[in-house]
Amino acid sequence: MDHSFPQKVLEHLFSFIDSNKDRNAISLVSKSWYEIERRSRKKIFIGNCYAVSPTTVIKRFPELRSITLKGKPHFADFNLVPDGWGGYVYTWIEAMAVSVPLLEEIRLKRMVVTDESLELIAKSFKNFKVLVFISCDGFSTDGLEAIASNCRNLKELNLQESEVEDLSGDWLCYFPDSYTSLVSLNISCLNNEVNLSALEALLGRCPNLQTLCLNHAVPLDKLPSLLSQCPQLVELGTGVYSTEEMHPDVLSSLITAFSGCKQLKSLSGFWNVLPSYLPALYPICSRLTSLNLSYAIIQSSDIVKLIGQCPNLLRLWVLDYIEDVGLEAVAASCKDLQELRVFPSDPSCLELNNALTERGLVSVSKGCPKLQSVLYFCRQMSNAALSAIAQIRPNLTRFRLCILEPHTPDYLTLQPLDSGFGAIVEHCKDLQRLSLSGLLTDRVFEYIGTHAKKLEMLSVAFAGDSDLGLHYVLSGCENLRKLEIRDCPFGDEALLANAAKLETMRSLWMSSCSVSYGACKLLGQKMPKLNVEVIDESGPPDSRPDSCPVEKLYIYRSIAGPRLDMPGFVWTMGDDSSRKLELDVAGVEAQFRNL
């Protein structure tokens, strides 16, 4: 059948297929399809930078133009992964600089980037267009200078939530006057002031600019003049949203500026909000589809006044200052809402907050028929509320609930929240991502293993009673790709019994659990396609009995073998020594035979 379809026809057909999932499927059909597909694939997504080596990727996909790489485990976001763990992008850049000179896009998440990497990118890829660093670190504004100076065709520079050593705001000046191709700029993570006149000039000469996310150092009175340079903006992140004292002039120029942005659909920023400036947004509220107020310290009444005018909101991120009453207003006004995130304003305070409870989430679930994605921090929850949410919103695909105090039971019945989460997985059949919290026994894992068949990512903390819990998940969740666990009494049994499952997943993280060093070694020895990494800052696990539990464990499948860039507190299990020695000996023996 393959021979009857000329290669060119297949190539043409495949060119319509964009999604990596589909392309992966195509590549499995036959050898010739694999070959044709690999030679035409332009976009690669690598969920774990250690799963495969740069050389392998480049060899297989010679027409590579766009690469996405993820580095550190997700729990690195919460400081559970010590600095120096890894996730360095340099070797990738180095390899691509040599073999993929036409590379156009690099998107990274949780990786360590250095100024050297940035300089290498700047000088190696003549047609470079997109640079996105989400939650990355390791570089400074010096590296940005190199990018600005050299990347003539740059369209996107996005440093979202990265940690940048901010040496000078002048890096922006390095964009030459002839540079006009900017489409998206996100510098919200920078701490210092950027050169504002350079920024204004840049905005003025880039007619295709659609996204601009400023940092908090950009004063509010500068915003109108910046906006007047790019009224075609679709997405704006403000700088600080206040002045020392309220100035009516600033307010009126803001109103004018915002009204001039006819395409503006998405707003974020809002650091240090002075509520009297919020009315400047009223003229554009009806167009807004995305609103991020999650850094805005403002009272519920102010939030409600704003949101009440945003009937087309699809996405809302907000702090718990919104309170239940505010969420009721959301439920009433935002009938198209798809995603809600409510963040804690004071995460370390454990006092009960009666203003933002489970009731807010229930209201939004009831009032917003298109709600799919939820991230909700609160201090109390009940099984009744969770059941209600599950039954009325079976279309949920992402449900992350964080009850601030670990082990909090149903506040009405004092029972574990097993049945509530059980209802979620039972009714929400397309659930892809779930985060658990509160008092939970092994039973919740039984429900998850039984029902959560589409679940791809599960986050667990302070839950479960025994290995049975882990076993239910590993044996039941067919589509599980990422599992991250902290502070649960899960040990060796379930892990070892489900070792094969681990090869079907991207990764497993376990910290402060009860997995012994001996089990890790065994797993590492028996499962060559897994990298079993033990992270232990209290010293080499070899110096303690095998039965000692390891601090942290990160297991991921890889065809690249154990990595070579581990710091002193990370050990790969079942690697080198014995096997390597065997190979060396075999090699020497072979040589002798040839003599």
Added chain:
Amino acid sequence: MEVVVGMKKEKMEFDETELRLGIGSTKASEEVVRKRGFSETENHDDDDDENTTMDLMLNLSSKEASGEVDPNDKIKNLQKEKTLLPDPAKPPTKTQVVGWPPVRSYRKNMLAMQKSSTNFGDESEKNNAISFVKVSMDGAPYLRKVDLKMYKSYSQLSDSLGKMFSSFTIGNCESQGMKDFMNESKLMDLLNNSDYVPTYEDKDGDWMLVGDVPWEMFVESCKRLRIMKGKEAIGIAPRAMEKCKNRR
């Protein structure tokens, strides 16, 4: 154990890849975990200053342990010990668990920054501001970060630093010297030794010796830490003394 039997029924299809450690390993690991306590809840009671990392954990749990425990309740006790949650009748204390609740540092810092600058909320909220500072050690290949608000005294900080950098320094010694890391005095030598001196950069940009000023003052003014080789720190001591005199 009932748990194991139940699981055996369910894992039949994985017989081929079933891996076992051997009888008795489960119990042993439970025992050790109990002893280990909850290493990430840095509940800094007044532990002995000389504790190494291992000793610290053992002492902590022996204080928490409630005497003889029925083996069947081991796991439940394990959970209780791990959380170190107070009696519900007592007012909620601020237990500082690493990485919980799961809020990104970026977000925490942004909120803390706003709160401290606008005086929004009461004093206790200001005090909750996260205080991450970078820690570098001369000769170490990578930086670390610590949250100074996690500690209540210099000795707690130095314990933690010793733990953090021990893996590097032990790597420096001969590998046979690994057993030495269990020796508490060797670890403390690291920081008490004239070879290494902990210093910090304060708000004015000056480099000071760690330990000169009261702990709270140190936390407020410390911007970054550097564990220097002794020779380089010589110029710092006299200046530090002067600064303190001027402040008081």
